[in-house]
Amino acid sequence: MDRNEPVRDAGPSRRRFMVYTVAATTLTVAAPLGCDTQRADGATQASDVLVTGTDDEMLVLEVTAANEVVVRLPRVEVGQGITTAVAMMIAEELDARLTDVRIPLADARSKGNQYTGGSSSVSSLYDPARQLAATARARLVTAAARRWRLPAHSLRTWNTRVVAPDGRMATFGSLTASAARIRTPDVSSKPKPAARHKVIGKPTTRIDARDIVTGAAKYTGDLAVAGAKPTVVARPPTLRGRLVSLDDTAARALPGVQAVVRIPGGVAVVADTFHHAFQARDALRITWAPGPLAPLSDKEIRSRLRAAVPRLGTPPHGSAQIEGEFAFAFVSHAPMEVLTAIADVRSDRAELWFSTQTPMDARDTVADLLGLAKSAVRVHVMRGGGSFGRRLEFDAAIEAALISKAARKPVKLMWSRNDDTRHGRMRPASHHRIRASVAGGRVVAFQHMTASVGESSDKAGLTAQTGGVRPLPSDSGLYNFGRVGGDSGGIELPIPLGAWRSVDSGTSRTAEEIVVDEVARGLHQDPVAFRRTTLRSKAVKAVLAKAAAAGHWGRPMPSGTAQGVAVHEEYGSAVACLAEIDATDPKNPRVTKVVMAADVGTAVNPRGLEAQLMGTAVDGISTVLRAGLHIDRGAVREGSFADFHYARQRHAPLEFEAHIVPSGREPGGAGELGVPAAAGAVANAYARATGTKPRSFPLDF
């Protein structure tokens, strides 16, 4: 693609963007996507730097002759609704019908920001996507004005069409060729002011909802890539166990078996169907040596973690201490769609299909492993059946590439559910020691010391990956707690780990919110009232007030049941959660109701935001009450959803409400936001219902 001269368009607010019209026979415009979503004010200099980049770094919008608006998205859809949110931004500024907007996922690029994670997608795309569409709209209007010989400012746009005062209409598709030749539009290319938004902010159903409910939505395993053969891997019983001997005679003799291939993680079987592949896998005679973690079980890991927590310092003189020590187990990401990757590796090139949050890292890693140039490896990004951080890592793609190369044929590799549960990745186990020092009826110091498990490199295992950028948890200075401090330690184990939705906040902030409740109790204050007087941020106070009011905080509850509350602030957003629990049988508690309130700045799709909050509520319920992984002598005990107890319908709240606090701010992050608040609220509700102090999670483990 050649570029015409850049058109300088002032952004609507703090940022400026260069938007290009791209030489093409249809109207095609491009906006750079920075790697840094927090680009400085009026960053002309930064824009100029980006001008030197390739088209690869751009968000590109094309209006087709068939009247479709196509934006190839450099992010992955894993259920968070990003394709719908971006389609809404585009439809808003173009006045296009949402049904005319297509958001396919971009292949792995060579440059730019193609990272999906850290709840950054909406905030990083909000300005460029709207600017892009506004630029396209100005050119379409100008093209219609010239065709009709009317002043451009007299025309309006509506339903993917330009409309004249006399009622004449032209579809964008019929104007796209002439709009592509417009250099200087006759109307403004500025995005609308928020007050005129008709699409952004309106609860909107997912653009792919019909495909999903009819079974038409395609995930990697549903693709019919020519010749790609079903493939599974026999893996050791222990984490990173070593293969000692292999006899594949019986397996190879079975019908439908195409190849048996050794890879670092185990032995792969390529067959005509997954049934044949599983049967042949089970017929392999393999002797495994225990993995490097074999001497260790939960108990030893826990005591080593505990010992790695830095010591709490000396408390302020004359203060009384409220302390808690917390343990969180390993947790599986367990996306419904197990890791699946199709690879077609040839001598001079490779092509892969899989769902990934980090396609550029994946492509580079696969190219290195195969000894190919990066430009010779194509990665097609597929929609994912859930992720929760799991698809930051691309273990299956690496294996599929190695297997395809060795077997000399395209393969469709699927991890079994056992593979997924027993070989990771998982949220690291962590240990926390928290102390609030109280004097004169208030908290004068707050310390949080923590240690978590880190993944040590292991040459026998998969290549160490650098895909995941780990966002830091928010400061623990949410409250006016005087001298706030903390430190972290850790232990390194050869165990496959990965960032899990909300990362460290999911454990650290949950533990802190439990201590906040215990401090309130110690000071004979109501948990909501105590938070109101000690929280620093107006936004957090506002969401707490909303959740407390909507959830009827303090209503009389029967014995054995209770309400609990918690808050969190991160990604430029604030959230509060109120949970009601029925713990009349303390061994079998049920969260009966959850009310959440969030301020995420501009909520592009309130219905999507509500869905994200709902998901985090169930994550909180699961990780606090039942869902965790045990390590027994170097192996994960659990093997599927039969024993990894992620919540089912009977554990989900009978009532769920999400309240979105209106805000004129630019969008913050939302996808991970709710986890710590939900987990904290569930733990606090359990504590109040049972009169216990929850310390080790999941509680029923």
Next chain:
Amino acid sequence: MRSYSFVLNGKRVTVEAPADMPLLWVLRDLLGVTGPKYGCGVGVCRACTSHLDGEEIQPCTVPVADCADRTVTTIEGLADGDTLHPVQQAWLDCDVAQCGFCQPGQIMAAAALLERTPHPTDADIDRIENVCRCGTYSRIREAIKKASANGG
């Protein structure tokens, strides 16, 4: 290997397969019907939930031999042409899906429940075992009640 014939989504199909081959892989790998998803292979996640003679089954645990001369319905066969089944319509109206992977199974489980129990209680809905890792349970509950009210 022998051949098995059954009615799939209204059409008679015949496949050559080992008797113990699970229906799931017959559907997905031999017939290209990919709506039913693999999530565990042992009938506990229920992402593959479909119907056999109108009753709920988990095709990952049903051998193809058990389906001979019977009627199999997957998510692809639930709608009447372009007219969605009331459960599918309720799923759309409530915008249930997030990642969508478990939803064909959830919808087939809900349709089977409403077939047995046209007006399910919360306790009836609680008995649905299908896992949704995105946690869409509240909207699933709402959609089932909506479909029930609409005669699903």
